[in-house]
Amino acid sequence: MALTRSFDTVLSAVGATICISILAWAVSNSETAMLDSTGIVLYYLIPGGLAVGFCASLALSQTIRILYILLVSAVAGGLYMTELYLVQYKPIENSVTIAAKLAGRPVDPRSRLEVVEQMRQLEPQTFPLMTQLGFMWSARKAEISGGNWPLTIKGRQVGAIGTVALANIVQCNESGSYVMYKSDRFGFNNPDYVWDMKQIDSIMVGDSFGLGNCVPLQQQIANQLRGKGVGTINLSGAPAGPLSYLAALQEYAVMMQPETVIWLYYENDLVDLAEEKKFNAYMERTITNQPVGLIQHQTAIDKSIRELVEKEILEFRMTETTEKPRKKNKSSIMDFLLLRTIRNELQLYFRKPGHDFQLFKRTLSQANMLIKSWGGRLLFVSLPNSARYLQAPFWFRNDTWVRNRVLNIVKSLGVDSLDIDPVFARHPNPHELMYFPGSHYSGKGYEIVAESILKAVSPNSTNLKSNRERKHDQ
Template identity: 25%
Template sequence: MIRTACRYILIILLSTLSSLYLFEYFLVYSAKNIEQNKAKIFEEENGKKYESRSKIVVFNELKKKNPKLTSTLVPKHFAISSKQKVIPLGGLSKSKTLHCNENGYFSIFESDRYGFNNPDNEWDNEEIEFFLVGDSFTIGECVNRPYDFGSVLRKLSKKSVLNLGYSSNGPMLQFAALKEYLDENVNNILWFYFEDNDLQDLNDTMNSKILNSYLDNKEFSQSLRSKQKEIDIIVEKTVKEHLKYFQSREEKKKKNQILRFIRLDKTKDKLKVLLNNNNKKEKFNKEVFLKFKKILEHSKILAEKNNTELYFIYLPSYQRFSKFGFDGDLNQRDELISMVKSLDIKIIDVFTEIEKKEIDYKSLFPFGSYGHYNIKGYDEISKIIYDKTLNK
């Protein structure tokens, strides 16, 4: 009886283990197949070699030709650190900055005097038509200038545009950017809201003492414009630390390919994503929503005081169109839009506009799949935003 039970347990264990390794092999094979398909599409359309190398490998190669090359680093990193005395809102100033790869190449931009993705002379214009705040979509994740929102709006309006977006910036950091860098010469503020993770970014930074000071004290400022040398020192040091970490990870990755398969790394990563999505399906609590409402209230007051029009740009994610994998932010669309309307803030709902125009949503994303927008995506959405602001 005991032997039979042990035999069954052993069979179950072996079957489970075999299934897990078959699934791991499937994930490894699928990832390679997807990359090969992307490479084929990219090379056929562009006549250039598809970039499959990791960021750290590309960075090290480019660094040999340009010793001053730097990399992007999310300001949220500083916001969630209790030890931080200054929270930079941009990257390293006036530097060639390696960004990311979703379209078959690594995007690179020359940062302006405050570390943002703008031609530096934009700050010298007497009048600014559009002042952008937002996250990775706003900065123009994984496309080069002149294909990001700021550049396309600059071309459409033939006027000056300042883009203060940065990766992982949530509402707390966006408001801080307004307080620090908004001038009286701005005609329109474009507040970009990305439905997939902005509430999560807000939740992550809600306890920042410095960021809360912007809300609690209308006179508060970090005086970041006058601290760019200090900011550059902080950012450069942190970027080096992060690159060192990724270099170490890259070396381990090369050495441990077989070990990674034995450890079922891809299977575990997939499970983590599923678990995180399940956790996100719970609605964010009232505290997060009330904080967001307070931030938008203060932003509206700041805009009115500045005689500037404020627009709330609702950016849809790939999941919104594909109707797959909705998480907590996505499920709160109606509640959020209702809240913005209650504040009498103008809304440009990009999702609705794309559906009205019957644009193929897959054509807006890298290789028709999940990610940030591609060149066409940034272009089409910029046109929607520009047309809507013309018809105030």
């Protein structure tokens, strides 16, 4: 009996020590400083409560102490057994495959690299998508590994906004089939003739949603607008954020001076803005309106992207032969202890990023002033997270506060805005608008966005043209 009493006392003391250690780590770790309410519960309240329970059990009867230990051990054991199963035995089938099978769509099992390599046998000028932030990340990695920054113009390190010109670009696969497009003369997702049009009604900037991920060309927003008679040039890229949108306007839109600039905002744009901030020279040059004339250096841009892409492909081949989902996930011990696989399965992300709303406001204000300088109009289009409509866990939809604050900033700047959230919310079957929680929109979703933009743009085209003509007459 004495041995039993000693053993359960030791277990309670060890449990209290572990919980207190976790709590101390959370308090001292800067990464937990921006947790939302869910993160606070998981990192602070649960270990703190368990520590209090273990300490209190030391002063209670042996029966209560043993019951408490058994309860905590059963819950913890269940979680770690589930983690072990997910890591070692569960076939990893991604959301694309699951959604496609449920909808009865065929699934292309190839990786993007395999698609690129097979396409190159027929079309040598085929590349995986690399624009804007993707270029910056790859360029930084090349620089860190001992190389030079791949694109320098007028003595400045610059980033590419478009991709390789007049090439076949392998985009993405979320429906079960890969999407590809032929880039225009400046590396954007447009038919090349748009740059020769006499009248440009609109220019669109945005991230992957503006680029058209991951639907066929005819279903993408810019192509739908062109199909309705709105002459549109698409300067979107992926991944990209607000600074990239502003840079695209400074480098390319100024030359065309469209009547309307369509700024597509998605709910992760401020996360991308935080990434863009890491490239200090790029940020400073963009925010102070110092374009470098990218439009005149497409040959250098093409060369730099080709070099980066080939390096990325070579590195990928050296580390693994395929991107296909593997049956076993080689998680580290720390990943296992932190239950990373369970958290990924549940989309349990609860860290609240340190959004720079002031920089966002300054960026949007700069864009608005630039567009007004040629008599144009800025239309800010807020695109909602697809998870909001597909009964995703609440922690995957807890960014409403960010969206609301962004829309308040837009309003304070006097910028016209279009919120797609209530439009989607009225749809009787949200599952038709996207493939799965966190995916891009389906063709139907993009169609609704395009129709909403068309209604917002068309009534103003004549007025804007008249304003510009009156300004010219004066």
